[in-house]
Amino acid sequence: MAESKAAKPEKKIENLGEEIVTEIRTGTAPKFITLSRTRSNVLFDSKKGYLKLGENKEERNFVNVSQSKRFMQTIAIASKCHRFIRENLHTTIRGLFYQLKFSLGEDIDENVFSEQAESNPLIEDLEVSLGLKREEMNLNANRKGVLAGNMKIIDTFGNEKIEIDCTKQGRSGWAIPSDVDNDIEFVNVKAKYVLVVEKDALWQRLNEDLFWKKENCILITPQGQAARGTRRLIKKLSDKGLPVYVFTDSDAWGWYIYWTIKTGSINLAYIGADVATPDAKFLGVTMSDLDKYEFLNKLTINASEIDIKRAQEMLNYEWIGKYKEWKVELERMIKSKKKLEQDALQGPRLTFVDDYIRDKIKNKEYLP
């Protein structure tokens, strides 16, 4: 059989199984190798601009008493995912968890085989070890995020090729799915740039103004922190050559959303190359906006202790603190104990936010 794209994840899992069988037959202890995902093995790749795993390997060994149960569980997960791929059906890590509970039987208690505490890292072990994303093992992650703009989606779904025109989704927008890689294509991307807006409320505001049409951009909201699917989609649009501008609150949470899109996150360092968009720029709102837009000074709100603590931490991240523009921003919030929400731009009039974004892009007033 020719190795089709679809067969690949299936084959990778089969190879793992075959290796283990061979080890058993030759009297070798079954094992597999994964990369360590501990904090000390998460590195910032300053050349590429994202967080990734280092080289530290970890071995999961069946005959090591402290590892044998987890080893067994991991193989059970691999086996289940192999079946999902063959059935061409998807589920979540919760659905997987119940399949494991069902077939491993004997009243395995929630506390003994809890997905939060146990299944999750084992799935990640497999992702890293096999070089597969969970989406390729037919495990959907949480989805969140909405999109409008001049592009089309070809979603191969239920044996049909469904075409979705992202200029024809009205007030709703197109809901970004968990998996934006398999059986789905993004075509006719005629927009000039991507604008990522933290809050759905503001996305709706801009969508109502047909901002994406007037400015010919792709308007995305991750609806808060970006889910895997949304991060991956932003990266894919960036790979098509579109500039990506991120527009969030000027507070710890907003900055976190931006940096997660740009450099990836510690938790997802193991797929950093796929979900980080190092070319992304930060459009605002910024503490410096307070100088340019006088009225914003009466619309600031008090920064929380968490905001200030996080801002101090971010100053110490090499990939943030190295930018003098970010140093200025973070230090200004720490000193003034004030923060600013993107919603504040609706103060003078509802459409002010449109002009704000247009000006920022036109004048290249964004942070790295």
Added chain:
Amino acid sequence: MAESKAAKPEKKIENLGEEIVTEIRTGTAPKFITLSRTRSNVLFDSKKGYLKLGENKEERNFVNVSQSKRFMQTIAIASKCHRFIRENLHTTIRGLFYQLKFSLGEDIDENVFSEQAESNPLIEDLEVSLGLKREEMNLNANRKGVLAGNMKIIDTFGNEKIEIDCTKQGRSGWAIPSDVDNDIEFVNVKAKYVLVVEKDALWQRLNEDLFWKKENCILITPQGQAARGTRRLIKKLSDKGLPVYVFTDSDAWGWYIYWTIKTGSINLAYIGADVATPDAKFLGVTMSDLDKYEFLNKLTINASEIDIKRAQEMLNYEWIGKYKEWKVELERMIKSKKKLEQDALQGPRLTFVDDYIRDKIKNKEYLP
């Protein structure tokens, strides 16, 4: 001018303004009347089957020193909303809050005019007093929820009539907006019933199986607790004569989701008639499923103290405790201290959940 549907909310706000002006001119204290939204004025209408406000009225009086500030704020809100309607632009209560801060000026501190503590009830005062929903005053509420099935949407958006075919939304589904009443129509509703599935993950599972196509239903997930728009849409589909079945976890949160859809909620009692679907039925999962589906017994999880406390409270709600079927369910959880997730139905095989739902509906095995 003929009183068009669109002009109505605008006119209602104008009438309020005119009354106040008249009162000022005639030397009467400006005031307006609203219904009390305190717990003691929330009643269950057993004939109609939903929570609504009683007859207790409250007067907001400008010359009452304890009310004058709130009176002023309420009028400011009415004035802003009046403008939003005239501009034909929408925002959120957060956007409104910033407009108030901007134009009422003079460093009104977050703590003095906080939307959480103050704006929200004032908006509700206006909704009740004017007989308008906030969506009619161009204030979008949070949106959440997704839909697929045999129906079409005509969304009048950006001066275009956009047609959305809910059988052609692929893996994503159609994202349910905040406002499902104004400039939007639901046509060609050819499905036989509505199935509401608590979790997005399970919605995706069923969507992948084209359950809505095979069973000719409208498949909705509120993605947890239903937002205003989703509740209103379920009600509208029920008004079209479609039976509504709700499928949640068997735990306090799942039951709360169901009862909120069916009878409305205390917080939204003031719009109970518009958002409650008294004809909704509860499909599962149920504690009684443990008798019918042997395998589920090893897939229960421990009920939390909150689950048990809430179940006890629900027994005491007249509109729940009156059903013997619900008494059995609630008491079984309290006694066994076990609960059951809808995801557990994926235990034997991923498509088991499809059969479960089909059987329940076919055999009319649902709770009132």
